[in-house]
Amino acid sequence: MTTQNPPRPAEDERRGALRGAVDGVRSVQLSTSQKLMIFVLSMSLFGLSNIILEIIPDPSIGPVDVSVSYMVFVPLTIAALFSPFWAALGAPLGEIVFTDLLMGDFSGLAEVEGYLQMFLAVFIAGSLIRNPRSRPQIVLGAIILVLVDKVLSAIVDLAKVWIGVEDAEFVEGLPESMLALEVLGLGVDVVMSGILLGAIPALWLIPALHGKIEPLMGMRPRTPGEPIPGQAPASGVFVGFALLLAVASFGFAFLEAFDISAGSFEPDFIDRFGDWFIVVAIIAIAVVLGVAILLFRAAQRSRETADRS
């Protein structure tokens, strides 16, 4: 570690909520180009970290993969130092563009599911960090990020097997092994991705960059206690939007698992569920996404009017 961290302030200086111009020039509200900068920064750095992980071989002990799935500290740092919302929008896109499209790993609808999960994970974890110099908050953020992402995808995987859309119950011993593997995998992921390549590097990197990287982007460093910049409002409307996104991500995963098979080549499938099942799934996703977008618009509008008043 060649870079020395600046000394921690003895006590957190709380300045309370700031609004509008801070020192006559700079503002707490992000401008359009600053939002784009955070988005692009988060996208390229997370994409770069994924490429590096792609080159490193994945070791596995028996059936359990002990590799690092992503470098959690990268999106966490950007979410903690700049804005969780724009960092969360950019990070999963970086993964899709840099590794999945370029490496031919693009998996269609499952990418939408992965995008929504990663977005929620980074956004929730980043919003938890109110003070970029607080060690407990950084550790909590790193672990929550991995937990949200991995628990969501584990539930989706298990539910696929339980409902039987993946035909796994015809295979002896597969459902039990799936359950055991998911639980083991979750533990390994929290230790490897969340702590080894999440909390430990972030504990060093976030305080080291705090106050140094913001001026390069033409921004003022965050001070503890002020509202998160570029924050989506934490109102009930927005929480509803986030929950609906989570539901939609399940919907996409299931739609993929149902194979959109339209029935003609899978008579057995029809006997069990009937044609309507797929139609219902599609309509449900459409309704959920539509409501989510409406809620998001409403939340934005209420925030704009709040800013103006």
Place this chain on the structure above:
Amino acid sequence: MARKTHDVLSVDWIRLELLRTAYSTRGGLFSRLDPRIVLAWYLVMAIAPWLTHDTGVLLVLFALGVVSVVLARVGPLVLGLFLIGLLGNVIGLFAASFLFGGNLDTLVALAELNLKLGAVSMASMAAFVSLDPEKLSDALLWFRAPELLAFGVSYGYRMLPILVDEYVTVFEGQRLRHAPVERPGLLGWRVVRQWCVLAVTAFYPIMLNTAKNVRTTVEALETRGFTYGASNPAGRSLRLAYLRVSATDLAVLAATVVLVVAAFPLGGLLG
């Protein structure tokens, strides 16, 4: 022998290979087509495998995928990573279910899923390896994708080789300034640990550099009215005016549709 593999698998080779992939300099059938047609072709090839559970049909579609990968001249790096991933997946899942009391039937059940995933991945390799960033983002814009997505794609493809290059420089510089570990320890764990620490600490200068680059890029873009121009209908039609669909495009798309549709009865005969 060991030395030779080391030379082939150097980071520099990977970077060059990524550059060739991103800019589709290998040529190939799909790089001469209209980008919108390539995306439509990809949709046909990517959706078709999900419509069936028949192993015979999947085999035919898999073969179509192999042909398109050959026609698109996909490079060895991407192809190698794909093969390692596919084989690793099959072996790993098989070992897992074998441990919990499965048998050879497990392999057959897994073969279907892996054929499906393999066919879809090969279609995406063939399509996205053949599109250069500018064309791909224009095609996405034409399909009314969000502007941020179109921008992200073209920016990502352009910046990736530069970023990797910069990262390698920083990493090597850090490594040169560090003393090698005194004793490698059991299985060289100290060496591995030092590499991991270096790989993570290299992100500190990389983040600062990237922040500067991003600011320059974004400010240049905004000076030219990026955010407002992309959502303006006149600007959009001006940007997309050069896209033309030729007879070859339609012929390739029609041939693909015919082949995919023919795969279903043909696969039924096989299976």
